[in-house]
Amino acid sequence: MTSAGLVPQIFRRCSRLTPLLTLLTALAPAGAQPVQPRATEVPPLNTGGTTRQLEQSWDQLNRQMEALDSMLGPAPSLDSSDDLAAPEVPANLLDANRPASGPLSPEEARPDGPLSLPAAGTPANPIKAVSLKDAIAIAFQNNPNLQLQRDQIAAQAATVAAAAGSYWPTISVFGNVEGFQSGTTTYSPYGNNTYGFGPAFAAQGQMPNFALTKNGTSVSGDSAGPFYVPAGGGLGAVANGVSADAGLQLNYALIDFARTPRVRAAQAVLEQQEKTYANDLRALQLAVSEAYYELQRSEQLVRIRDAVVRTDLVVLEDVLDLKRAGLVPRVDLLRRSAVLSADQEDLIQALADRAVARRRLWTVLNLPASVTPSAADPISLQPAWPLNLDQTLLAAYDNNPELEAILATRRALALRQDATAAQLLPKLSLFAAAGGLGSVERLFNFSIIGGGCCGATFLPLEQVSGYEWSVGLAFNWLIFDAGTTANSVKALALKERAEAQRYASTRNDIRLRLEQAFLNHEASLAKLVSARRAVGASKEAFRDTKLRYQTGLADDIDLSVTQEQLVNSLVRRLFATVDVNTTYARLLRELLPMPSDPSMTVPARLTLSRSEGP
CATH class of the missing domain: 1.20.1600.10 (Outer membrane efflux proteins (OEP))
Structure with a gap:
């Protein structure tokens, strides 16, 4: 090969080192002296330059290599024993690249619990x-x-x-049991014989009055009416007992445009x-x-x-x-x-x-x-x-x-638009209920105040039982909600x-x-x-x-x-x-x-x- 053909080949090989030169310049230590530029630019070789530019490029490369060596330390020796030496691979990397020990069974593929975390000292993963x-x-x-x-x-x-259940009526059972005790005092500062309620409210000697008889044949004289309350009369008593009620209740939306x-x-x-x-x-x-x-x-x-x-x-x-x-x-x-x-x-x-x-x-x-x-x-x-x-x-x-x-x-x-707009339409519901009730009440510890009061209305023991039922229609139509719907x-x-x-x-x-x-x-x-x-x-x-x-x-x-x-x-x-x-x-x-x-x-x-x- 002639010298004329050798120079372009050397230049091409040197041009491959351009990225390396950039990297080496970036890695050069701060104390290294930068290369001063020439006062006059040298034209490139392919436009009339000389081999002097190539020689100076090699000198610059040598200086940069020396600066890099001073930063990285001396290179290891190249003895024959080092040529075949393999680098040390990290133990964790070798462990993670072990060959498979067998197929994955269904039991081994079951995941851990959703809230579990790895415990310390977990053995090596197979x-x-x-x-x-x-x-x-x-x-x-x-x-x-x-x-x-x-x-x-x-x-x-x-x-x-749950939404489809709104097409059916709701039936509920209700029941209440209550035990109670109370103390009451009834007192009247005025008599009730001056209001013209009749002889049943007249005082003794007040006409007209009741005539009490003996054996239904003879008159014994006049007496106060059975419902007469004298002025300042009263009665105190203590009551206790038990009451209970139970029944069935039905509700059914007959017309509800938002249901569907x-x-x-x-x-x-x-x-x-x-x-x-x-x-x-x-x-x-x-x-x-x-x-x-x-x-x-x-x-x-x-x-x-x-x-x-x-x-x-x-x-x-x-x-x-x-x-x-x-x-x-x-x-x-x-x-x-x-x-x-x-x-x-x-x-x-x-x-x-x-x-x-x-x-x-x-x-x-x-x-x-x-x-x-x-x-x-x-x-x-x-x-x-x-x-x-x-x-x-x-x-x-x-x-x-x-x-x-x-x-x-x-x-x-x-559909949610339809359901929301249906809130402005009328609704019609059917309701019905039926049940029974019962109570037992006892009065005791009576105390009379003044001339007494209300004895005819106080029962020592009262038992009440009964039933009730109701049925009706409920109508509801929202006509104004300030634009909410x-x-x-x-x-x-x-x-x-x-x-x-x-x-x-x-x-x-x-x-x-x-x-x-x-x-x-x-x-x-x-x-x-x-x-x-x-x-x-x-x-x-x-x-x-x-x-x-x-x-x-x-x-x-x-x-x-x-x-x-x-x-x-x-x-x-x-x-x-x-x-x-x-x-x-x-x-x-x-x-x-x-x-x-x-x-x-x-x-x-x-x-x-x-x-x-x-």
Whole structure:
């Protein structure tokens, strides 16, 4: 190669270091002297510059490297024993990446109590393998949000039944038992013989008067009337006893214009909650599928990074042998050591990503704290999506629970408007009651005041019994409430109109999600075909380059570039495969039929057939 062709090649390699120069400048210590700019700018090499600019760039790079070394400390020695040494992996990271000890059993999948917390000194979590279908079934059973919705649906069903009970009369039984004791004193400061009530109220000697007889034949003389109360007369007594009453009461709303709208509004709310439950089942299956596919990708990426590190060790051993034989320069050994270190860093990060992916799946499945899940299924490609884009959109809008939940909410608001407006209409109710009563009362401890009083009305023992019944109609018509009802109806109407806008927004979101998933699914399939070709070509290229390097026909740069291309092609194929499955799951989320009844078993389906299209 001529010097004229060498300079552009060196410049191109130096230009790759531009991001590194920026990073090194940012990391330079505060005490380092900055490089002073030249008084006159030197034109770039491709516009008439000289090699002097390149030499000065190398000098600047050397100064920055020395400044970085002074900040980070001296580099470790590069003995032969250090070339194959592996970095120490944290113990927690190794523990979180242990292989699965067996499949996840139903007993181990039971969640912890909703109010429980992990206790101190919890033993190490076993790693248990679970398939995607089992993971979806476990999530449907364990998810706390779904259990919350099941309880809310059951509560709303009870609310509907309670509202429907207003079509029937209410019948109640009432009863009262009372024991009592009281002391009373009756006193009259005036006599009652001056009001013309008749001889029964006349005083003795007052005419007309009663003639008392003996044996009904002879007159004994006059006497006071039996109801006469002299002035200052009175009577005191103590009374106690028991009284009781019992009966039946019936109430029935004959005319209530708000009754039917209330019942139908409760039914619409129930339907809205059921459709929301079905939509959340779809969303949960997608969340489980995405977490599971992410875990599969993380586990496969660990295998790739581990294989790369093992390959680096083999190549590094070859470089060491060639270096000892004097066939390759020392720079090749240093480059291979740097490549090995970088790949070991990628492996450590892949281990951390797999541990996080396992914990993410654990969270979605709501597993107990004593278990950590692992993917049991190998990565397999989902079948082709059976519908085209137009068919997919039509099928997604048909019986979509997310949209139907909004429509149910609008119906509930409209019916609540009717029920609220009906408060201004008349109401007619029927009421009826029947029952019996009884009491026993005893008077004692009599004390007479003055000339006495009221003896004819005081009974030493009184017993009372009887019955009563009543029936009637109650009419009620609210004619003025200062606009309270009208404003309530207006507020509900505005909420109903807002739900229509939410329907339009949700409809557009569904279309966007579908088109995005559909187009990305097709793109992932196309990328997968290209990635497979790239993997095959990269394998052959790496094999040939390694042989050429061992025979001295290629340098270490060619080997490193070819190995990097192989690793990138493997990673791209892995990502394309997982993206195909993930986008398929996102399409399935919009079309998968789900039951709205919480009592029904939810099937774990991973594919869609063409017959389920429009």
